[in-house]
Amino acid sequence: MLDQTRLIIQQSLDALLKDHSFLPELQGEEREQAYTSLGSILSTPNHAHKSFLRIPLQNGKVVRIPSYRVQHNNALGPYKGGIRFHESVNEDEVINLASLMTLKNALHDVPFGGGKGGVVLNPRDFTAKELHLICKKYVRYFNDILGPDKDIPAPDVGTGEREMDWMMAEYKSINPGLPYRGSFTGKSIINGGSLGRKEATGKGVYFTFRYLLHDFLKEQRDSLKNTTNKFAKTTLGYEGRELTVAVQGFGNVGAVAALEAYRCKDLKNKVVAVSDRNVTLYNKEGINIPALVDFKSKNNGELPMTEEQVVLAGVKAEILDREAVLYLDVDSLFLAALGDQVHKDNVGKVKARVIMEGANAPITSEADEILSSKGVIVIPDILANAGGVIVSYLEWLQGRETQFYSEQEVFTLLYDKMKSTLDTILPIFFQDPFPLRQNCYIHSVMKLSTVLYRQGKLY
Numbered sequence: 001m002l003d004q005t006r007l008i009i010q011q012s013l014d015a016l017l018k019d020h021s022f023l024p025e026l027q028g029e030e031r032e033q034a035y036t037s038l039g040s041i042l043s044t045p046n047h048a049h050k051s052f053l054r055i056p057l058q059n060g061k062v063v064r065i066p067s068y069r070v071q072h073n074n075a076l077g078p079y080k081g082g083i084r085f086h087e088s089v090n091e092d093e094v095i096n097l098a099s100l101m102t103l104k105n106a107l108h109d110v111p112f113g114g115g116k117g118g119v120v121l122n123p124r125d126f127t128a129k130e131l132h133l134i135c136k137k138y139v140r141y142f143n144d145i146l147g148p149d150k151d152i153p154a155p156d157v158g159t160g161e162r163e164m165d166w167m168m169a170e171y172k173s174i175n176p177g178l179p180y181r182g183s184f185t186g187k188s189i190i191n192g193g194s195l196g197r198k199e200a201t202g203k204g205v206y207f208t209f210r211y212l213l214h215d216f217l218k219e220q221r222d223s224l225k226n227t228t229n230k231f232a233k234t235t236l237g238y239e240g241r242e243l244t245v246a247v248q249g250f251g252n253v254g255a256v257a258a259l260e261a262y263r264c265k266d267l268k269n270k271v272v273a274v275s276d277r278n279v280t281l282y283n284k285e286g287i288n289i290p291a292l293v294d295f296k297s298k299n300n301g302e303l304p305m306t307e308e309q310v311v312l313a314g315v316k317a318e319i320l321d322r323e324a325v326l327y328l329d330v331d332s333l334f335l336a337a338l339g340d341q342v343h344k345d346n347v348g349k350v351k352a353r354v355i356m357e358g359a360n361a362p363i364t365s366e367a368d369e370i371l372s373s374k375g376v377i378v379i380p381d382i383l384a385n386a387g388g389v390i391v392s393y394l395e396w397l398q399g400r401e402t403q404f405y406s407e408q409e410v411f412t413l414l415y416d417k418m419k420s421t422l423d424t425i426l427p428i429f430f431q432d433p434f435p436l437r438q439n440c441y442i443h444s445v446m447k448l449s450t451v452l453y454r455q456g457k458l459y
Contacts, residue, residue: 004365005099006043008438012445013039022446023453037458038449042102045095047071051141053119055134058127065121065134069142071151072098072114075451076105078149079115080389082156082186083138083163086338089118093339097360101389104382106444108421110393115151117142123158135166143174148182148400154392155186157338160252161198165191181399185392194395196410197388202256203411204387204418205334205358206264208379209257211422213238213354214267224430230375232430234353244284244330246273246352250303253358253385254336255293262289269332275325276303277337281310281317282328288315326350335362342367350376357381372435380437382444383425390417 016022017035026034049071052064068091071079081101084094094116102114119138123131145151155164164187172180187193196203217224217235224232247258258271270286281287281303295304295313304310310317326333326342327349335341336358342350347367354377357363361381363371371378391414398404405413429439452458 004361004368005096007365008441009042009099009103009445010039011438012442013042013449015442016446016449023450026453034453034458038445038452041452041457042073042099042445042448045070045072045098046074047145048091048095049142049145050091053134053137053141055130055137057130065119067117067119067138067141068094069117069145069151069153070094070098070115071145072116073102073448074113075448075455075457076102076113077111078113078147079151080105080110080112080154080392081115081117082154082388083117083119083159083167084156085119085121085123085158085163087120087122088338089120094118100360100382102448103441103444104386104389106447107382107425107440108386108390108417109447110386110389110417112152112389112393115153116156117153118156121158131163132166135163136170139167139170140174143171146171146183147175148179148396152182152392152396153184154388157251161186161188161191161193164188164193168192179400181402182396185395186388187395192395192399194391194398194410195405195407196414197391197395198252199256200391200410200414201385201388202253202336202358203260204390204414205253205336205356205384206257206260207387207415207418208384208422209261209332209334209354209356210264210267211419212377212379212426213243216422216426220427220430223427227430229430229433231377231436234375234377235430237353238331241268241331243267243269243332245269245271245332245334246275246325246328246330247271247334247336248275248325248341248362249335249337249359250274250276250292250296251301251336254334255289255296257334257336257356257358258289259293272330273320273325273328274303275322275337277322279303279305279322280320280325281315282320282324283315283317285316287317291315328352332356334358337362340364342371344370347371353377355379356384358385360385368435368437378435378437380440383421383436383440386418386421387414390414 098116273282291314332354333352339361343364344366
């Protein structure tokens with residue numbers, strides 16, 4: 001996946017090198033040298049920090065847990081990105097996710113750079129007291145590089161507001177007298193978090209889906225009909241139909257996106273399948289999402305896994321294998337679990353024609369090319385799942401100003417920001433042969449290249 005990101009960055013630079021209307025002051029050999037510099041800068045992180053957290057467990061044993069903080073690029077502002085607690089965490093993954101954060105912030109005009117953190121563990125294997133110590137140790141080990149104007153972590157897979165509260169408290173205790181509210185985002189409301197932050201990523205994912213297939217399609221119908229673009233044909237094919245949706249992952253992103261789809265009155269759609277790490281639930285007539293959300297909240301965050309639990313949850317659904325959600329005959333598939341879920345070995349079984357990347361990097365490069373060649377629209381992660389970092393920026397601002405927005409104000413600002421990006425990207429996408437991911441990367445690389453050139457960092 002790291003190689004995929006580097007490849008798309010280089011392809012974007014190659015396209016911009018030939019476009020002499022971009023940075024026209026660079027010509028000839030100087031232009032080629034500058035683009036070589038850009039390729040080197042954008043394909044590698046500024047810093048990759050690694051440490052082993054020494055954690056005494058409650059059973060008397062001591063373990064040393066690998067942990068990472070990667071700072072990819074800060075040309076646009078402080079490094080920004082979540083901290084992931086998962087057993088699959090590795091250095092290449094964290095570097096890739098940090099680079100995606102750089103591109104995502106550039107795409108949406110959020111004044112942050114890209115960073116990412118990770119700790120190699122399964123949170124379910126540790127007690128709350130042990131996790132609290134792990135969070136404190138993470139802050140202590142990386143304290144020198146963190147801070148509201150240096151590097152601002154947030155939640156990710158396996159972490160949430162509890163962990164951010166713990167980490168902010170530790171940062172405050174070891175940095176007395178320094179500003180601390182903006183040191184971490186995704187905190188609880190009582191600790192300076194923003195209303196709407198928990199739901200932001202899922203709401204942003206669904207907003208992007210709805211905007212493409214309702215607002216944009218309605219406003220741009222004539223121009224879409226007058227183009228030979230294969231992706232325009234796919235989009236027009238959804239007009240006036242009730243759309244079926246499957247959601248892989250029923251955590252903070254997937255559950256919120258599914259609930260938004262269930263409640264949406266503008267776009268006719270129904271959620272026919274959802275999954276988590278254990279099971280897929282399927283009903284071609286649609287699933288009662290609020291009932292599932294309620295069941296999950298009372299059952300350790302998991303979906304019903306037996307017929308008895310399905311009845312107890314108050315839903316009607318067939319129980320399928322957890323992987324089945326990827327291969328159902330549905331109009332749209334929301335990928336809101338982990339990375340590399342659709343790959344060269346299973347992409348041929350995927351039937352959805354619009355795929356939303358709610359997770360980071362859930363589709364491999366080989367699978368992405370195959371899907372695009374078939375006219376499948378993939379709404380990439382850096383476009384679709386930016387709601388979290390956008391509202392993290394709003395939380396950071398509120399912490400600095402100590403004035404707080406209402407939940408409705410937060411969502412209005414979120415949707416306005418995402419609409420602005422979509423209004424910039426979508427018209428270009430439907431007029432050229434590049435997949436949407438490539439369009440987004442080119443836009444991000446253009447902004448980063450201009451800023452790096454103006455800052456004199458290409459010499």
